[in-house]
Amino acid sequence: MPLSWLYGLAMDIRNALFDWRVLPSEAYSIPIINVGNITMGGTGKTPHVEYLIRLLSSRYRVAVLSRGYRRRTRGYLLATTTSAVHEIGDEPWQIKQKFPDIYVAVDVNRRRGITRLMSDDATRDVEVILLDDAFQHRYVKAGQNILLIDYRRLISDDCLLPAGNLRERASSSQRATMAIVTKCPPHIPAISYRAVMLSLSLRPYQQLFFSTFTYGTLRQLWGEGELELSDLRNDDIHVLLLTGIGNPWQMEQDVRCFAQHVKMLTFPDHHYYTHGDAELIWRALAALPKPRVVITTEKDAARLRQLRCLDEEVRQAVYVLPVKVDFMREEREKFDETILDYVWKNKRNGGMAQ
Numbered sequence: 001m002p003l004s005w006l007y008g009l010a011m012d013i014r015n016a017l018f019d020w021r022v023l024p025s026e027a028y029s030i031p032i033i034n035v036g037n038i039t040m041g042g043t044g045k046t047p048h049v050e051y052l053i054r055l056l057s058s059r060y061r062v063a064v065l066s067r068g069y070r071r072r073t074r075g076y077l078l079a080t081t082t083s084a085v086h087e088i089g090d091e092p093w094q095i096k097q098k099f100p101d102i103y104v105a106v107d108v109n110r111r112r113g114i115t116r117l118m119s120d121d122a123t124r125d126v127e128v129i130l131l132d133d134a135f136q137h138r139y140v141k142a143g144q145n146i147l148l149i150d151y152r153r154l155i156s157d158d159c160l161l162p163a164g165n166l167r168e169r170a171s172s173s174q175r176a177t178m179a180i181v182t183k184c185p186p187h188i189p190a191i192s193y194r195a196v197m198l199s200l201s202l203r204p205y206q207q208l209f210f211s212t213f214t215y216g217t218l219r220q221l222w223g224e225g226e227l228e229l230s231d232l233r234n235d236d237i238h239v240l241l242l243t244g245i246g247n248p249w250q251m252e253q254d255v256r257c258f259a260q261h262v263k264m265l266t267f268p269d270h271h272y273y274t275h276g277d278a279e280l281i282w283r284a285l286a287a288l289p290k291p292r293v294v295i296t297t298e299k300d301a302a303r304l305r306q307l308r309c310l311d312e313e314v315r316q317a318v319y320v321l322p323v324k325v326d327f328m329r330e331e332r333e334k335f336d337e338t339i340l341d342y343v344w345k346n347k348r349n350g351g352m353a354q
Helices: 001-021 045-056 090-098 110-119 170-175 190-200 229-233 249-256 275-286 298-304 313-315 333-346
Strands: 030-035 062-066 103-106 128-131 144-150 178-182 206-215 218-219 238-243 261-266 292-297 318-321 322-327
Touching: 030 333, 045 062, 045 090, 045 128, 045 144, 045 249, 045 322, 045 333, 062 090, 062 110, 062 144, 062 322, 090 298, 103 110, 110 128, 128 144, 144 170, 144 333, 178 190, 190 206, 206 249, 206 333, 238 275, 238 298, 249 261, 261 275, 275 292, 275 313, 292 298, 292 313, 298 318, 313 318
Parallel strands: 030 128, 030 144, 062 103, 062 128, 144 178, 178 206, 238 261, 238 292, 292 318
Antiparallel strands: 206 322, 218 318
């Protein structure tokens, strides 16, 4: 806790310098939508960014700008479909593979990245930029600042690092234009909605939404095979759940709704798999009775593809579980309209932006 107090003091001073305009916060003549959090660990940023891509890419030229966490390159880099995971990071790689027609760039300096996207010949026709995990990057003033909050780890119940999981105080949520409570159970009683709303203490200008994950068909990572989650209800199937993400426990609970026999093998978030990991995965799978499958995330699949030394039996057993976001309380249309209205009013060279 003493370290948390010191950390909190440092964050308070930093935020005050931005509030007093001692440190600059730059706005741009293009719609900027930031998706981020103030909690360490996964809150579902990538699925929500992908939701925004699906919403906007049919209407506008979309770019995603990420810092490319744990990539082995530096500076600004525009991704292509042939970019390697270690060059741009696992999340940007996943997004570029799923949405090859949009721009995906990485740069730890978001202002430089935005300037390059807007000015470079290859990307200057961009019409809207999505910032991935930039809530703490206050040098950029986003028009829509979306704060993601895990339903099972509310920021009102947490404390600052290192005693807790908060990157900054819960009161920093006031900078958000909207908050989304993510990873909600499919059915929440009305009283629970009310309790969450009261605990977050949002301001009148802030919109609040609730979202949940929906899962698609399991697809074989090295092959053409497919499985439905309902197929896992077979009592004989044993599942090895392989994850290297920030918060794998939600996925474990969801998979256990379908499979009776689930064993977890977890690695740190953004973990790059090694030859030793390949041996560990093989041993974990071999310890399970047949029939058996390995289920992993889309983000892990990006890094597993680079692992050439995996045993052939393991390769044939690995299936990827795709995740999508769905909004609850019939508020999907309201969310979509809010985003589309903001982009339309603030598009570059538009009358409202002028």
